[in-house]
Amino acid sequence: MEADDLALVERARAGERDAFRALVVRFQRKVYAVALGIVKDPDLAWDVAQETFVRVHRGLGDFKGDSAFSTWLFRIATHLSIDAVRRERSARKEDVDEVRESDLEDGGEGILATPLGTDPRQNALRRELGEKIEEALATLPEKHRTILVLRELEGLSYEELAERLGIHKGTVMSRLFHARKKMQAALREYAGIRGDADRDGEDET
Amino acid sequence: MTRRSFILAAAAAVLFSAVPIAARADVPVHVRVIKGSRRGPKQVDPRLDALRRQLSALAYVNWQETQERRVTLVKGRTEFVQLPDGDMAGITLQEERGTIATIEVALASRNTQSRLTIEKGQRIVHQVTGERDGAAFFLTIAVWP
Amino acid sequence: MTKKDCVRFAPMIGAREGELSEVEARALAAHLAMCRRCQELAARFARTDGLVAEALLARANARDFAPFVDQVMDRIGTGAPQGARSGRGLLGWVGRHWKGTLSVTAPALAALAVFMYVHFGGPGQVASLEISSQGVSTVLQTSDGPVVLLPPEEHPS
Numbered sequence: 001m002e003a004d005d006l007a008l009v010e011r012a013r014a015g016e017r018d019a020f021r022a023l024v025v026r027f028q029r030k031v032y033a034v035a036l037g038i039v040k041d042p043d044l045a046w047d048v049a050q051e052t053f054v055r056v057h058r059g060l061g062d063f064k065g066d067s068a069f070s071t072w073l074f075r076i077a078t079h080l081s082i083d084a085v086r087r088e089r090s091a092r093k094e095d096v097d098e099v100r101e102s103d104l105e106d107g108g109e110g111i112l113a114t115p116l117g118t119d120p121r122q123n124a125l126r127r128e129l130g131e132k133i134e135e136a137l138a139t140l141p142e143k144h145r146t147i148l149v150l151r152e153l154e155g156l157s158y159e160e161l162a163e164r165l166g167i168h169k170g171t172v173m174s175r176l177f178h179a180r181k182k183m184q185a186a187l188r189e190y191a192g193i194r195g196d197a198d199r200d201g202e203d204e205t
Numbered sequence: 206m207t208r209r210s211f212i213l214a215a216a217a218a219v220l221f222s223a224v225p226i227a228a229r230a231d232v233p234v235h236v237r238v239i240k241g242s243r244r245g246p247k248q249v250d251p252r253l254d255a256l257r258r259q260l261s262a263l264a265y266v267n268w269q270e271t272q273e274r275r276v277t278l279v280k281g282r283t284e285f286v287q288l289p290d291g292d293m294a295g296i297t298l299q300e301e302r303g304t305i306a307t308i309e310v311a312l313a314s315r316n317t318q319s320r321l322t323i324e325k326g327q328r329i330v331h332q333v334t335g336e337r338d339g340a341a342f343f344l345t346i347a348v349w350p
Numbered sequence: 351m352t353k354k355d356c357v358r359f360a361p362m363i364g365a366r367e368g369e370l371s372e373v374e375a376r377a378l379a380a381h382l383a384m385c386r387r388c389q390e391l392a393a394r395f396a397r398t399d400g401l402v403a404e405a406l407l408a409r410a411n412a413r414d415f416a417p418f419v420d421q422v423m424d425r426i427g428t429g430a431p432q433g434a435r436s437g438r439g440l441l442g443w444v445g446r447h448w449k450g451t452l453s454v455t456a457p458a459l460a461a462l463a464v465f466m467y468v469h470f471g472g473p474g475q476v477a478s479l480e481i482s483s484q485g486v487s488t489v490l491q492t493s494d495g496p497v498v499l500l501p502p503e504e505h506p507s
């Protein structure tokens with residue numbers, strides 16, 4: 001697949017518009033999905049995805065092929081998405097990445113074991129709840145949304161996440177941990193299950 | 206295996222269960238090659254009944270099944286289907302999650318690959334030959350038939 | 351096992367093979383084998399793993415991307431293809447890419463016309479239609495699954 005991408009990149013670089021079109025079509029939905037996960041707003045995500053491809057086109061001459069084309073493409077998409085959020089975001093208290101004892105407390109998310117079970121017969125439920133994922137994701141701070149989206153959608157490794165986000169591997173791990181915890185708490189909210197152990201924000205300074 | 210190493214192995218299994226499902230992913234599929242013609246009586250092979258709605262979107266009026274196979278797709282192993290025009294279609298499971306599967310259909314001589322995501326109950330209908338004399342062949346894939 | 355151990359090991363939960371050093375992986379496995387709390391955490395994380403990707407891709411797939419590539423190409427500019435007047439999206443693309451080879455591709459065009467009819471006039475059966483100029487050309491998303499049309503062959507043998 002990737003060799004195929006490079007062939008298209010070569011042709012696009014040589015000025016073949018159809019080759020670039022093909023690259024856009026190939027990646028448009030996934031780029032949009034990454035942007036949507038980070039910026040939340042569908043229209044803004046559409047704009048960010050478009051801008052990504054415009055920048056990619058502009059940068060084709062500089063693309064050395066050291067990394068996969070898709071890696072380069074999604075790196076640009078990530079940075080544009082984060083920029084877009086930061087431009088819109090009001091000054092807000094930053095979350096810490098450090099994991100503390102209190103973070104380990106079960107906020108009642110264990111209850112998700114039922115609706116999200118791995119039993120295939122419960123997949124309908126899983127999907128139903130899946131529809132709430134986007135809303136749940138949107139309640140997370142930008143850095144937690146971003147790392148979760150990159151990990152899950154792009155499948156980046158700890159090393160790649162560290163490189164992409166410019167943080168240490170240890171920070172990657174603890175940030176992912178917080179992101180997952182928050183996601184579970186938010187899911188519980190959206191699943192309509194209200195535990196009495198709501199302790200969100202415990203990792204805010 | 207000692208008791209302790211067994212516990213460690215089990216713990217490792219829990220740990221790595223968060224990995225995108227890899228080893229155990231296999232998806233049984235029902236693969237058929239069907240022929241669509243613009244001419245001839247307006248008719249759909251009764252074996253293709255389940256496909257009627259999808260086929261009706263196409264400009265062909267006469268549909269016949271010419272080949273049929275049931276295989277189990279395993280990640281990383283491509284199954285091949287010989288096509289009537291001598292070309293070869295490769296079918297590969299890309300991803301499986303619950304009742305949703307992403308399957309790649311590749312046509313060797315045309316150098317095309319499409320990745321298509323469907324869920325149980327849905328089917329892929331993929332044209333696999335160019336049109337000759339008003340007829341073309343299609344591949345259909347149903348997952349967990 | 352102490353709680354301090356959990357603080358150290360919890361962030362390692364969900365690591366993929368090869369992401370932890372061998373020492374870390376072994377220490378984590380040993381901790382998991384003994385620590386119920388971390389086992390539960392691992393199980394919970396595993397259960398929701400992949401949901402975010404699934405949801406976002408589903409949203410992307412549900413959106414009509416027909417105009418996307420034309421908008422990008424318009425913004426890129428430089429020798430914009432003719433025919434943009436026929437509108438953005440599908441119709442514009444078809445106008446630019448299919449008419450020129452009409453004689454060779456008449457049958458495929460006929461099929462495409464049917465697609466478009468379904469797309470614009472159908473009773474909501476079709477979720478979206480996307481076209482690529484490379485490889486596989488047309489994907490029609492129906493509620494029963496995708497229908498893929500090949501591009502016409504350029505050199506029929």
Ligand SMILES: [Zn+2]
Nearest residue numbers: 356385387388
């Ligand atoms: Zn523990």
